[in-house]
Amino acid sequence: MRSEIPFFPPDLFEHDRKVMLDVIRDIGRDSRQNFILGEHTREFEEMLRADLGAADVIACGSGTAALGLVLRAMDVGPGDEVVVPAFGCAPLASSVLGVGATPVFADVDPRTMVLDPESARGRVTHRTKAVLPAHMFSVMADMPRFTELAASHDLRLLEDSAVAQGAVLHGTPAGMWGEAGVYSFVQVKSFGMPGEGGAVVTRNPALGKRVRMLRNHGQQERFVHRVIGTNSRFDEIQAAFQRYRYAGFPARLARRAEIAERYTERFAPLADRGVLAPPPGRDGRCHYVYCLQAEERDVLREYLAEHGIGSHVYYPLALPHQAAFLPCAPVGERWPNAERASARILALPMYPHLTDGEVDRIADAVCEFARHRRGPQPA
Structure with missing residues (x-):
């Protein structure tokens, strides 16, 4: 009988089943009882930061949350416009609306389906605060041209690299072209895991510091809230599991x-x-x-x-x-x-x-x- 070839395979993590069970047991029985933003998360962030050559990597609740955190850290808000692709996932627009700004849709390249730099340029107005190109499926966006576009119009450049972790363009990793990029770790992504999670990567230490504060209720010290933040914290079990899997x-x-x-x-x-x-x-x-x-x-x-x-x-x-x-x-x-x-x-x-x-x-x-x-x- 012919076997089925599923699009979403049920056995993505089968070879690592024992590792996951051991991680759950070890963290669950650890005397510190720390299940979020603990040592495993810090080591996971540092591993990615060192590998990318980033100033900071901040693990958070999802790729979608990462977009919203960066937009807030960039002070994008009411009255601002953000140029986004007309084809792509909903968070490209909803994350912009979530900070009170307006998404402005530009067309995509007919072959690659990524945001067309010239269409994006034509949507820039005096209200434009940022441009948000997204890598799509098999192809990274034309980041050299978007870098030039952002510089020539004094725009913030946020790179939606949620689907592109591990990709490299002209020697620069996806996520490291703009002021910040984002990754998603949902299971079908290139570095997916059995759960939800994401990360912000940035060359700007000040931006990273602000994102780090925003993801944890606006805290730098426990129970001292400098700004209004949100809960977008990372799971220790997933951090330990991903650290193990990174070698492969x-x-x-x-x-x-x-x-x-x-x-x-x-x-x-x-x-x-x-x-x-x-x-x-x-x-x-x-x-x-x-x-x-x-x-x-x-x-x-x-x-x-x-x-x-x-x-x-x-x-x-x-x-x-x-x-x-x-x-x-x-x-x-x-x-x-x-x-x-x-x-x-x-x-x-x-x-x-x-x-x-x-x-x-x-x-x-x-x-x-x-x-x-x-x-x-x-x-």
């Missing part, structure tokens, strides 16, 4: 890159059959998920399901068309590349323990589908 992170990243390259090699000839692969290469590539753009996306998804292959549709509506963000979308404005991406995007399985045989089976199915389809239809 490069190998898992390398395997993800191998799978992506194999897919791209197989799918490159399908562009004239309505299936577009991400651009090839490793520089500036993050391998969180592998996303195709398919003219007949929903038909392809059904075809893969019939062949026992899971897939996933990310962001089936552009952000300006989501009910939650309609008040921020100018009437009559269009974001054609974002709208096209939301209608075409389909993510394939890409986790490190996929076998070569499973990768080939997935690729074979996509290629077989494309061979029996018509060429791309007019937009």
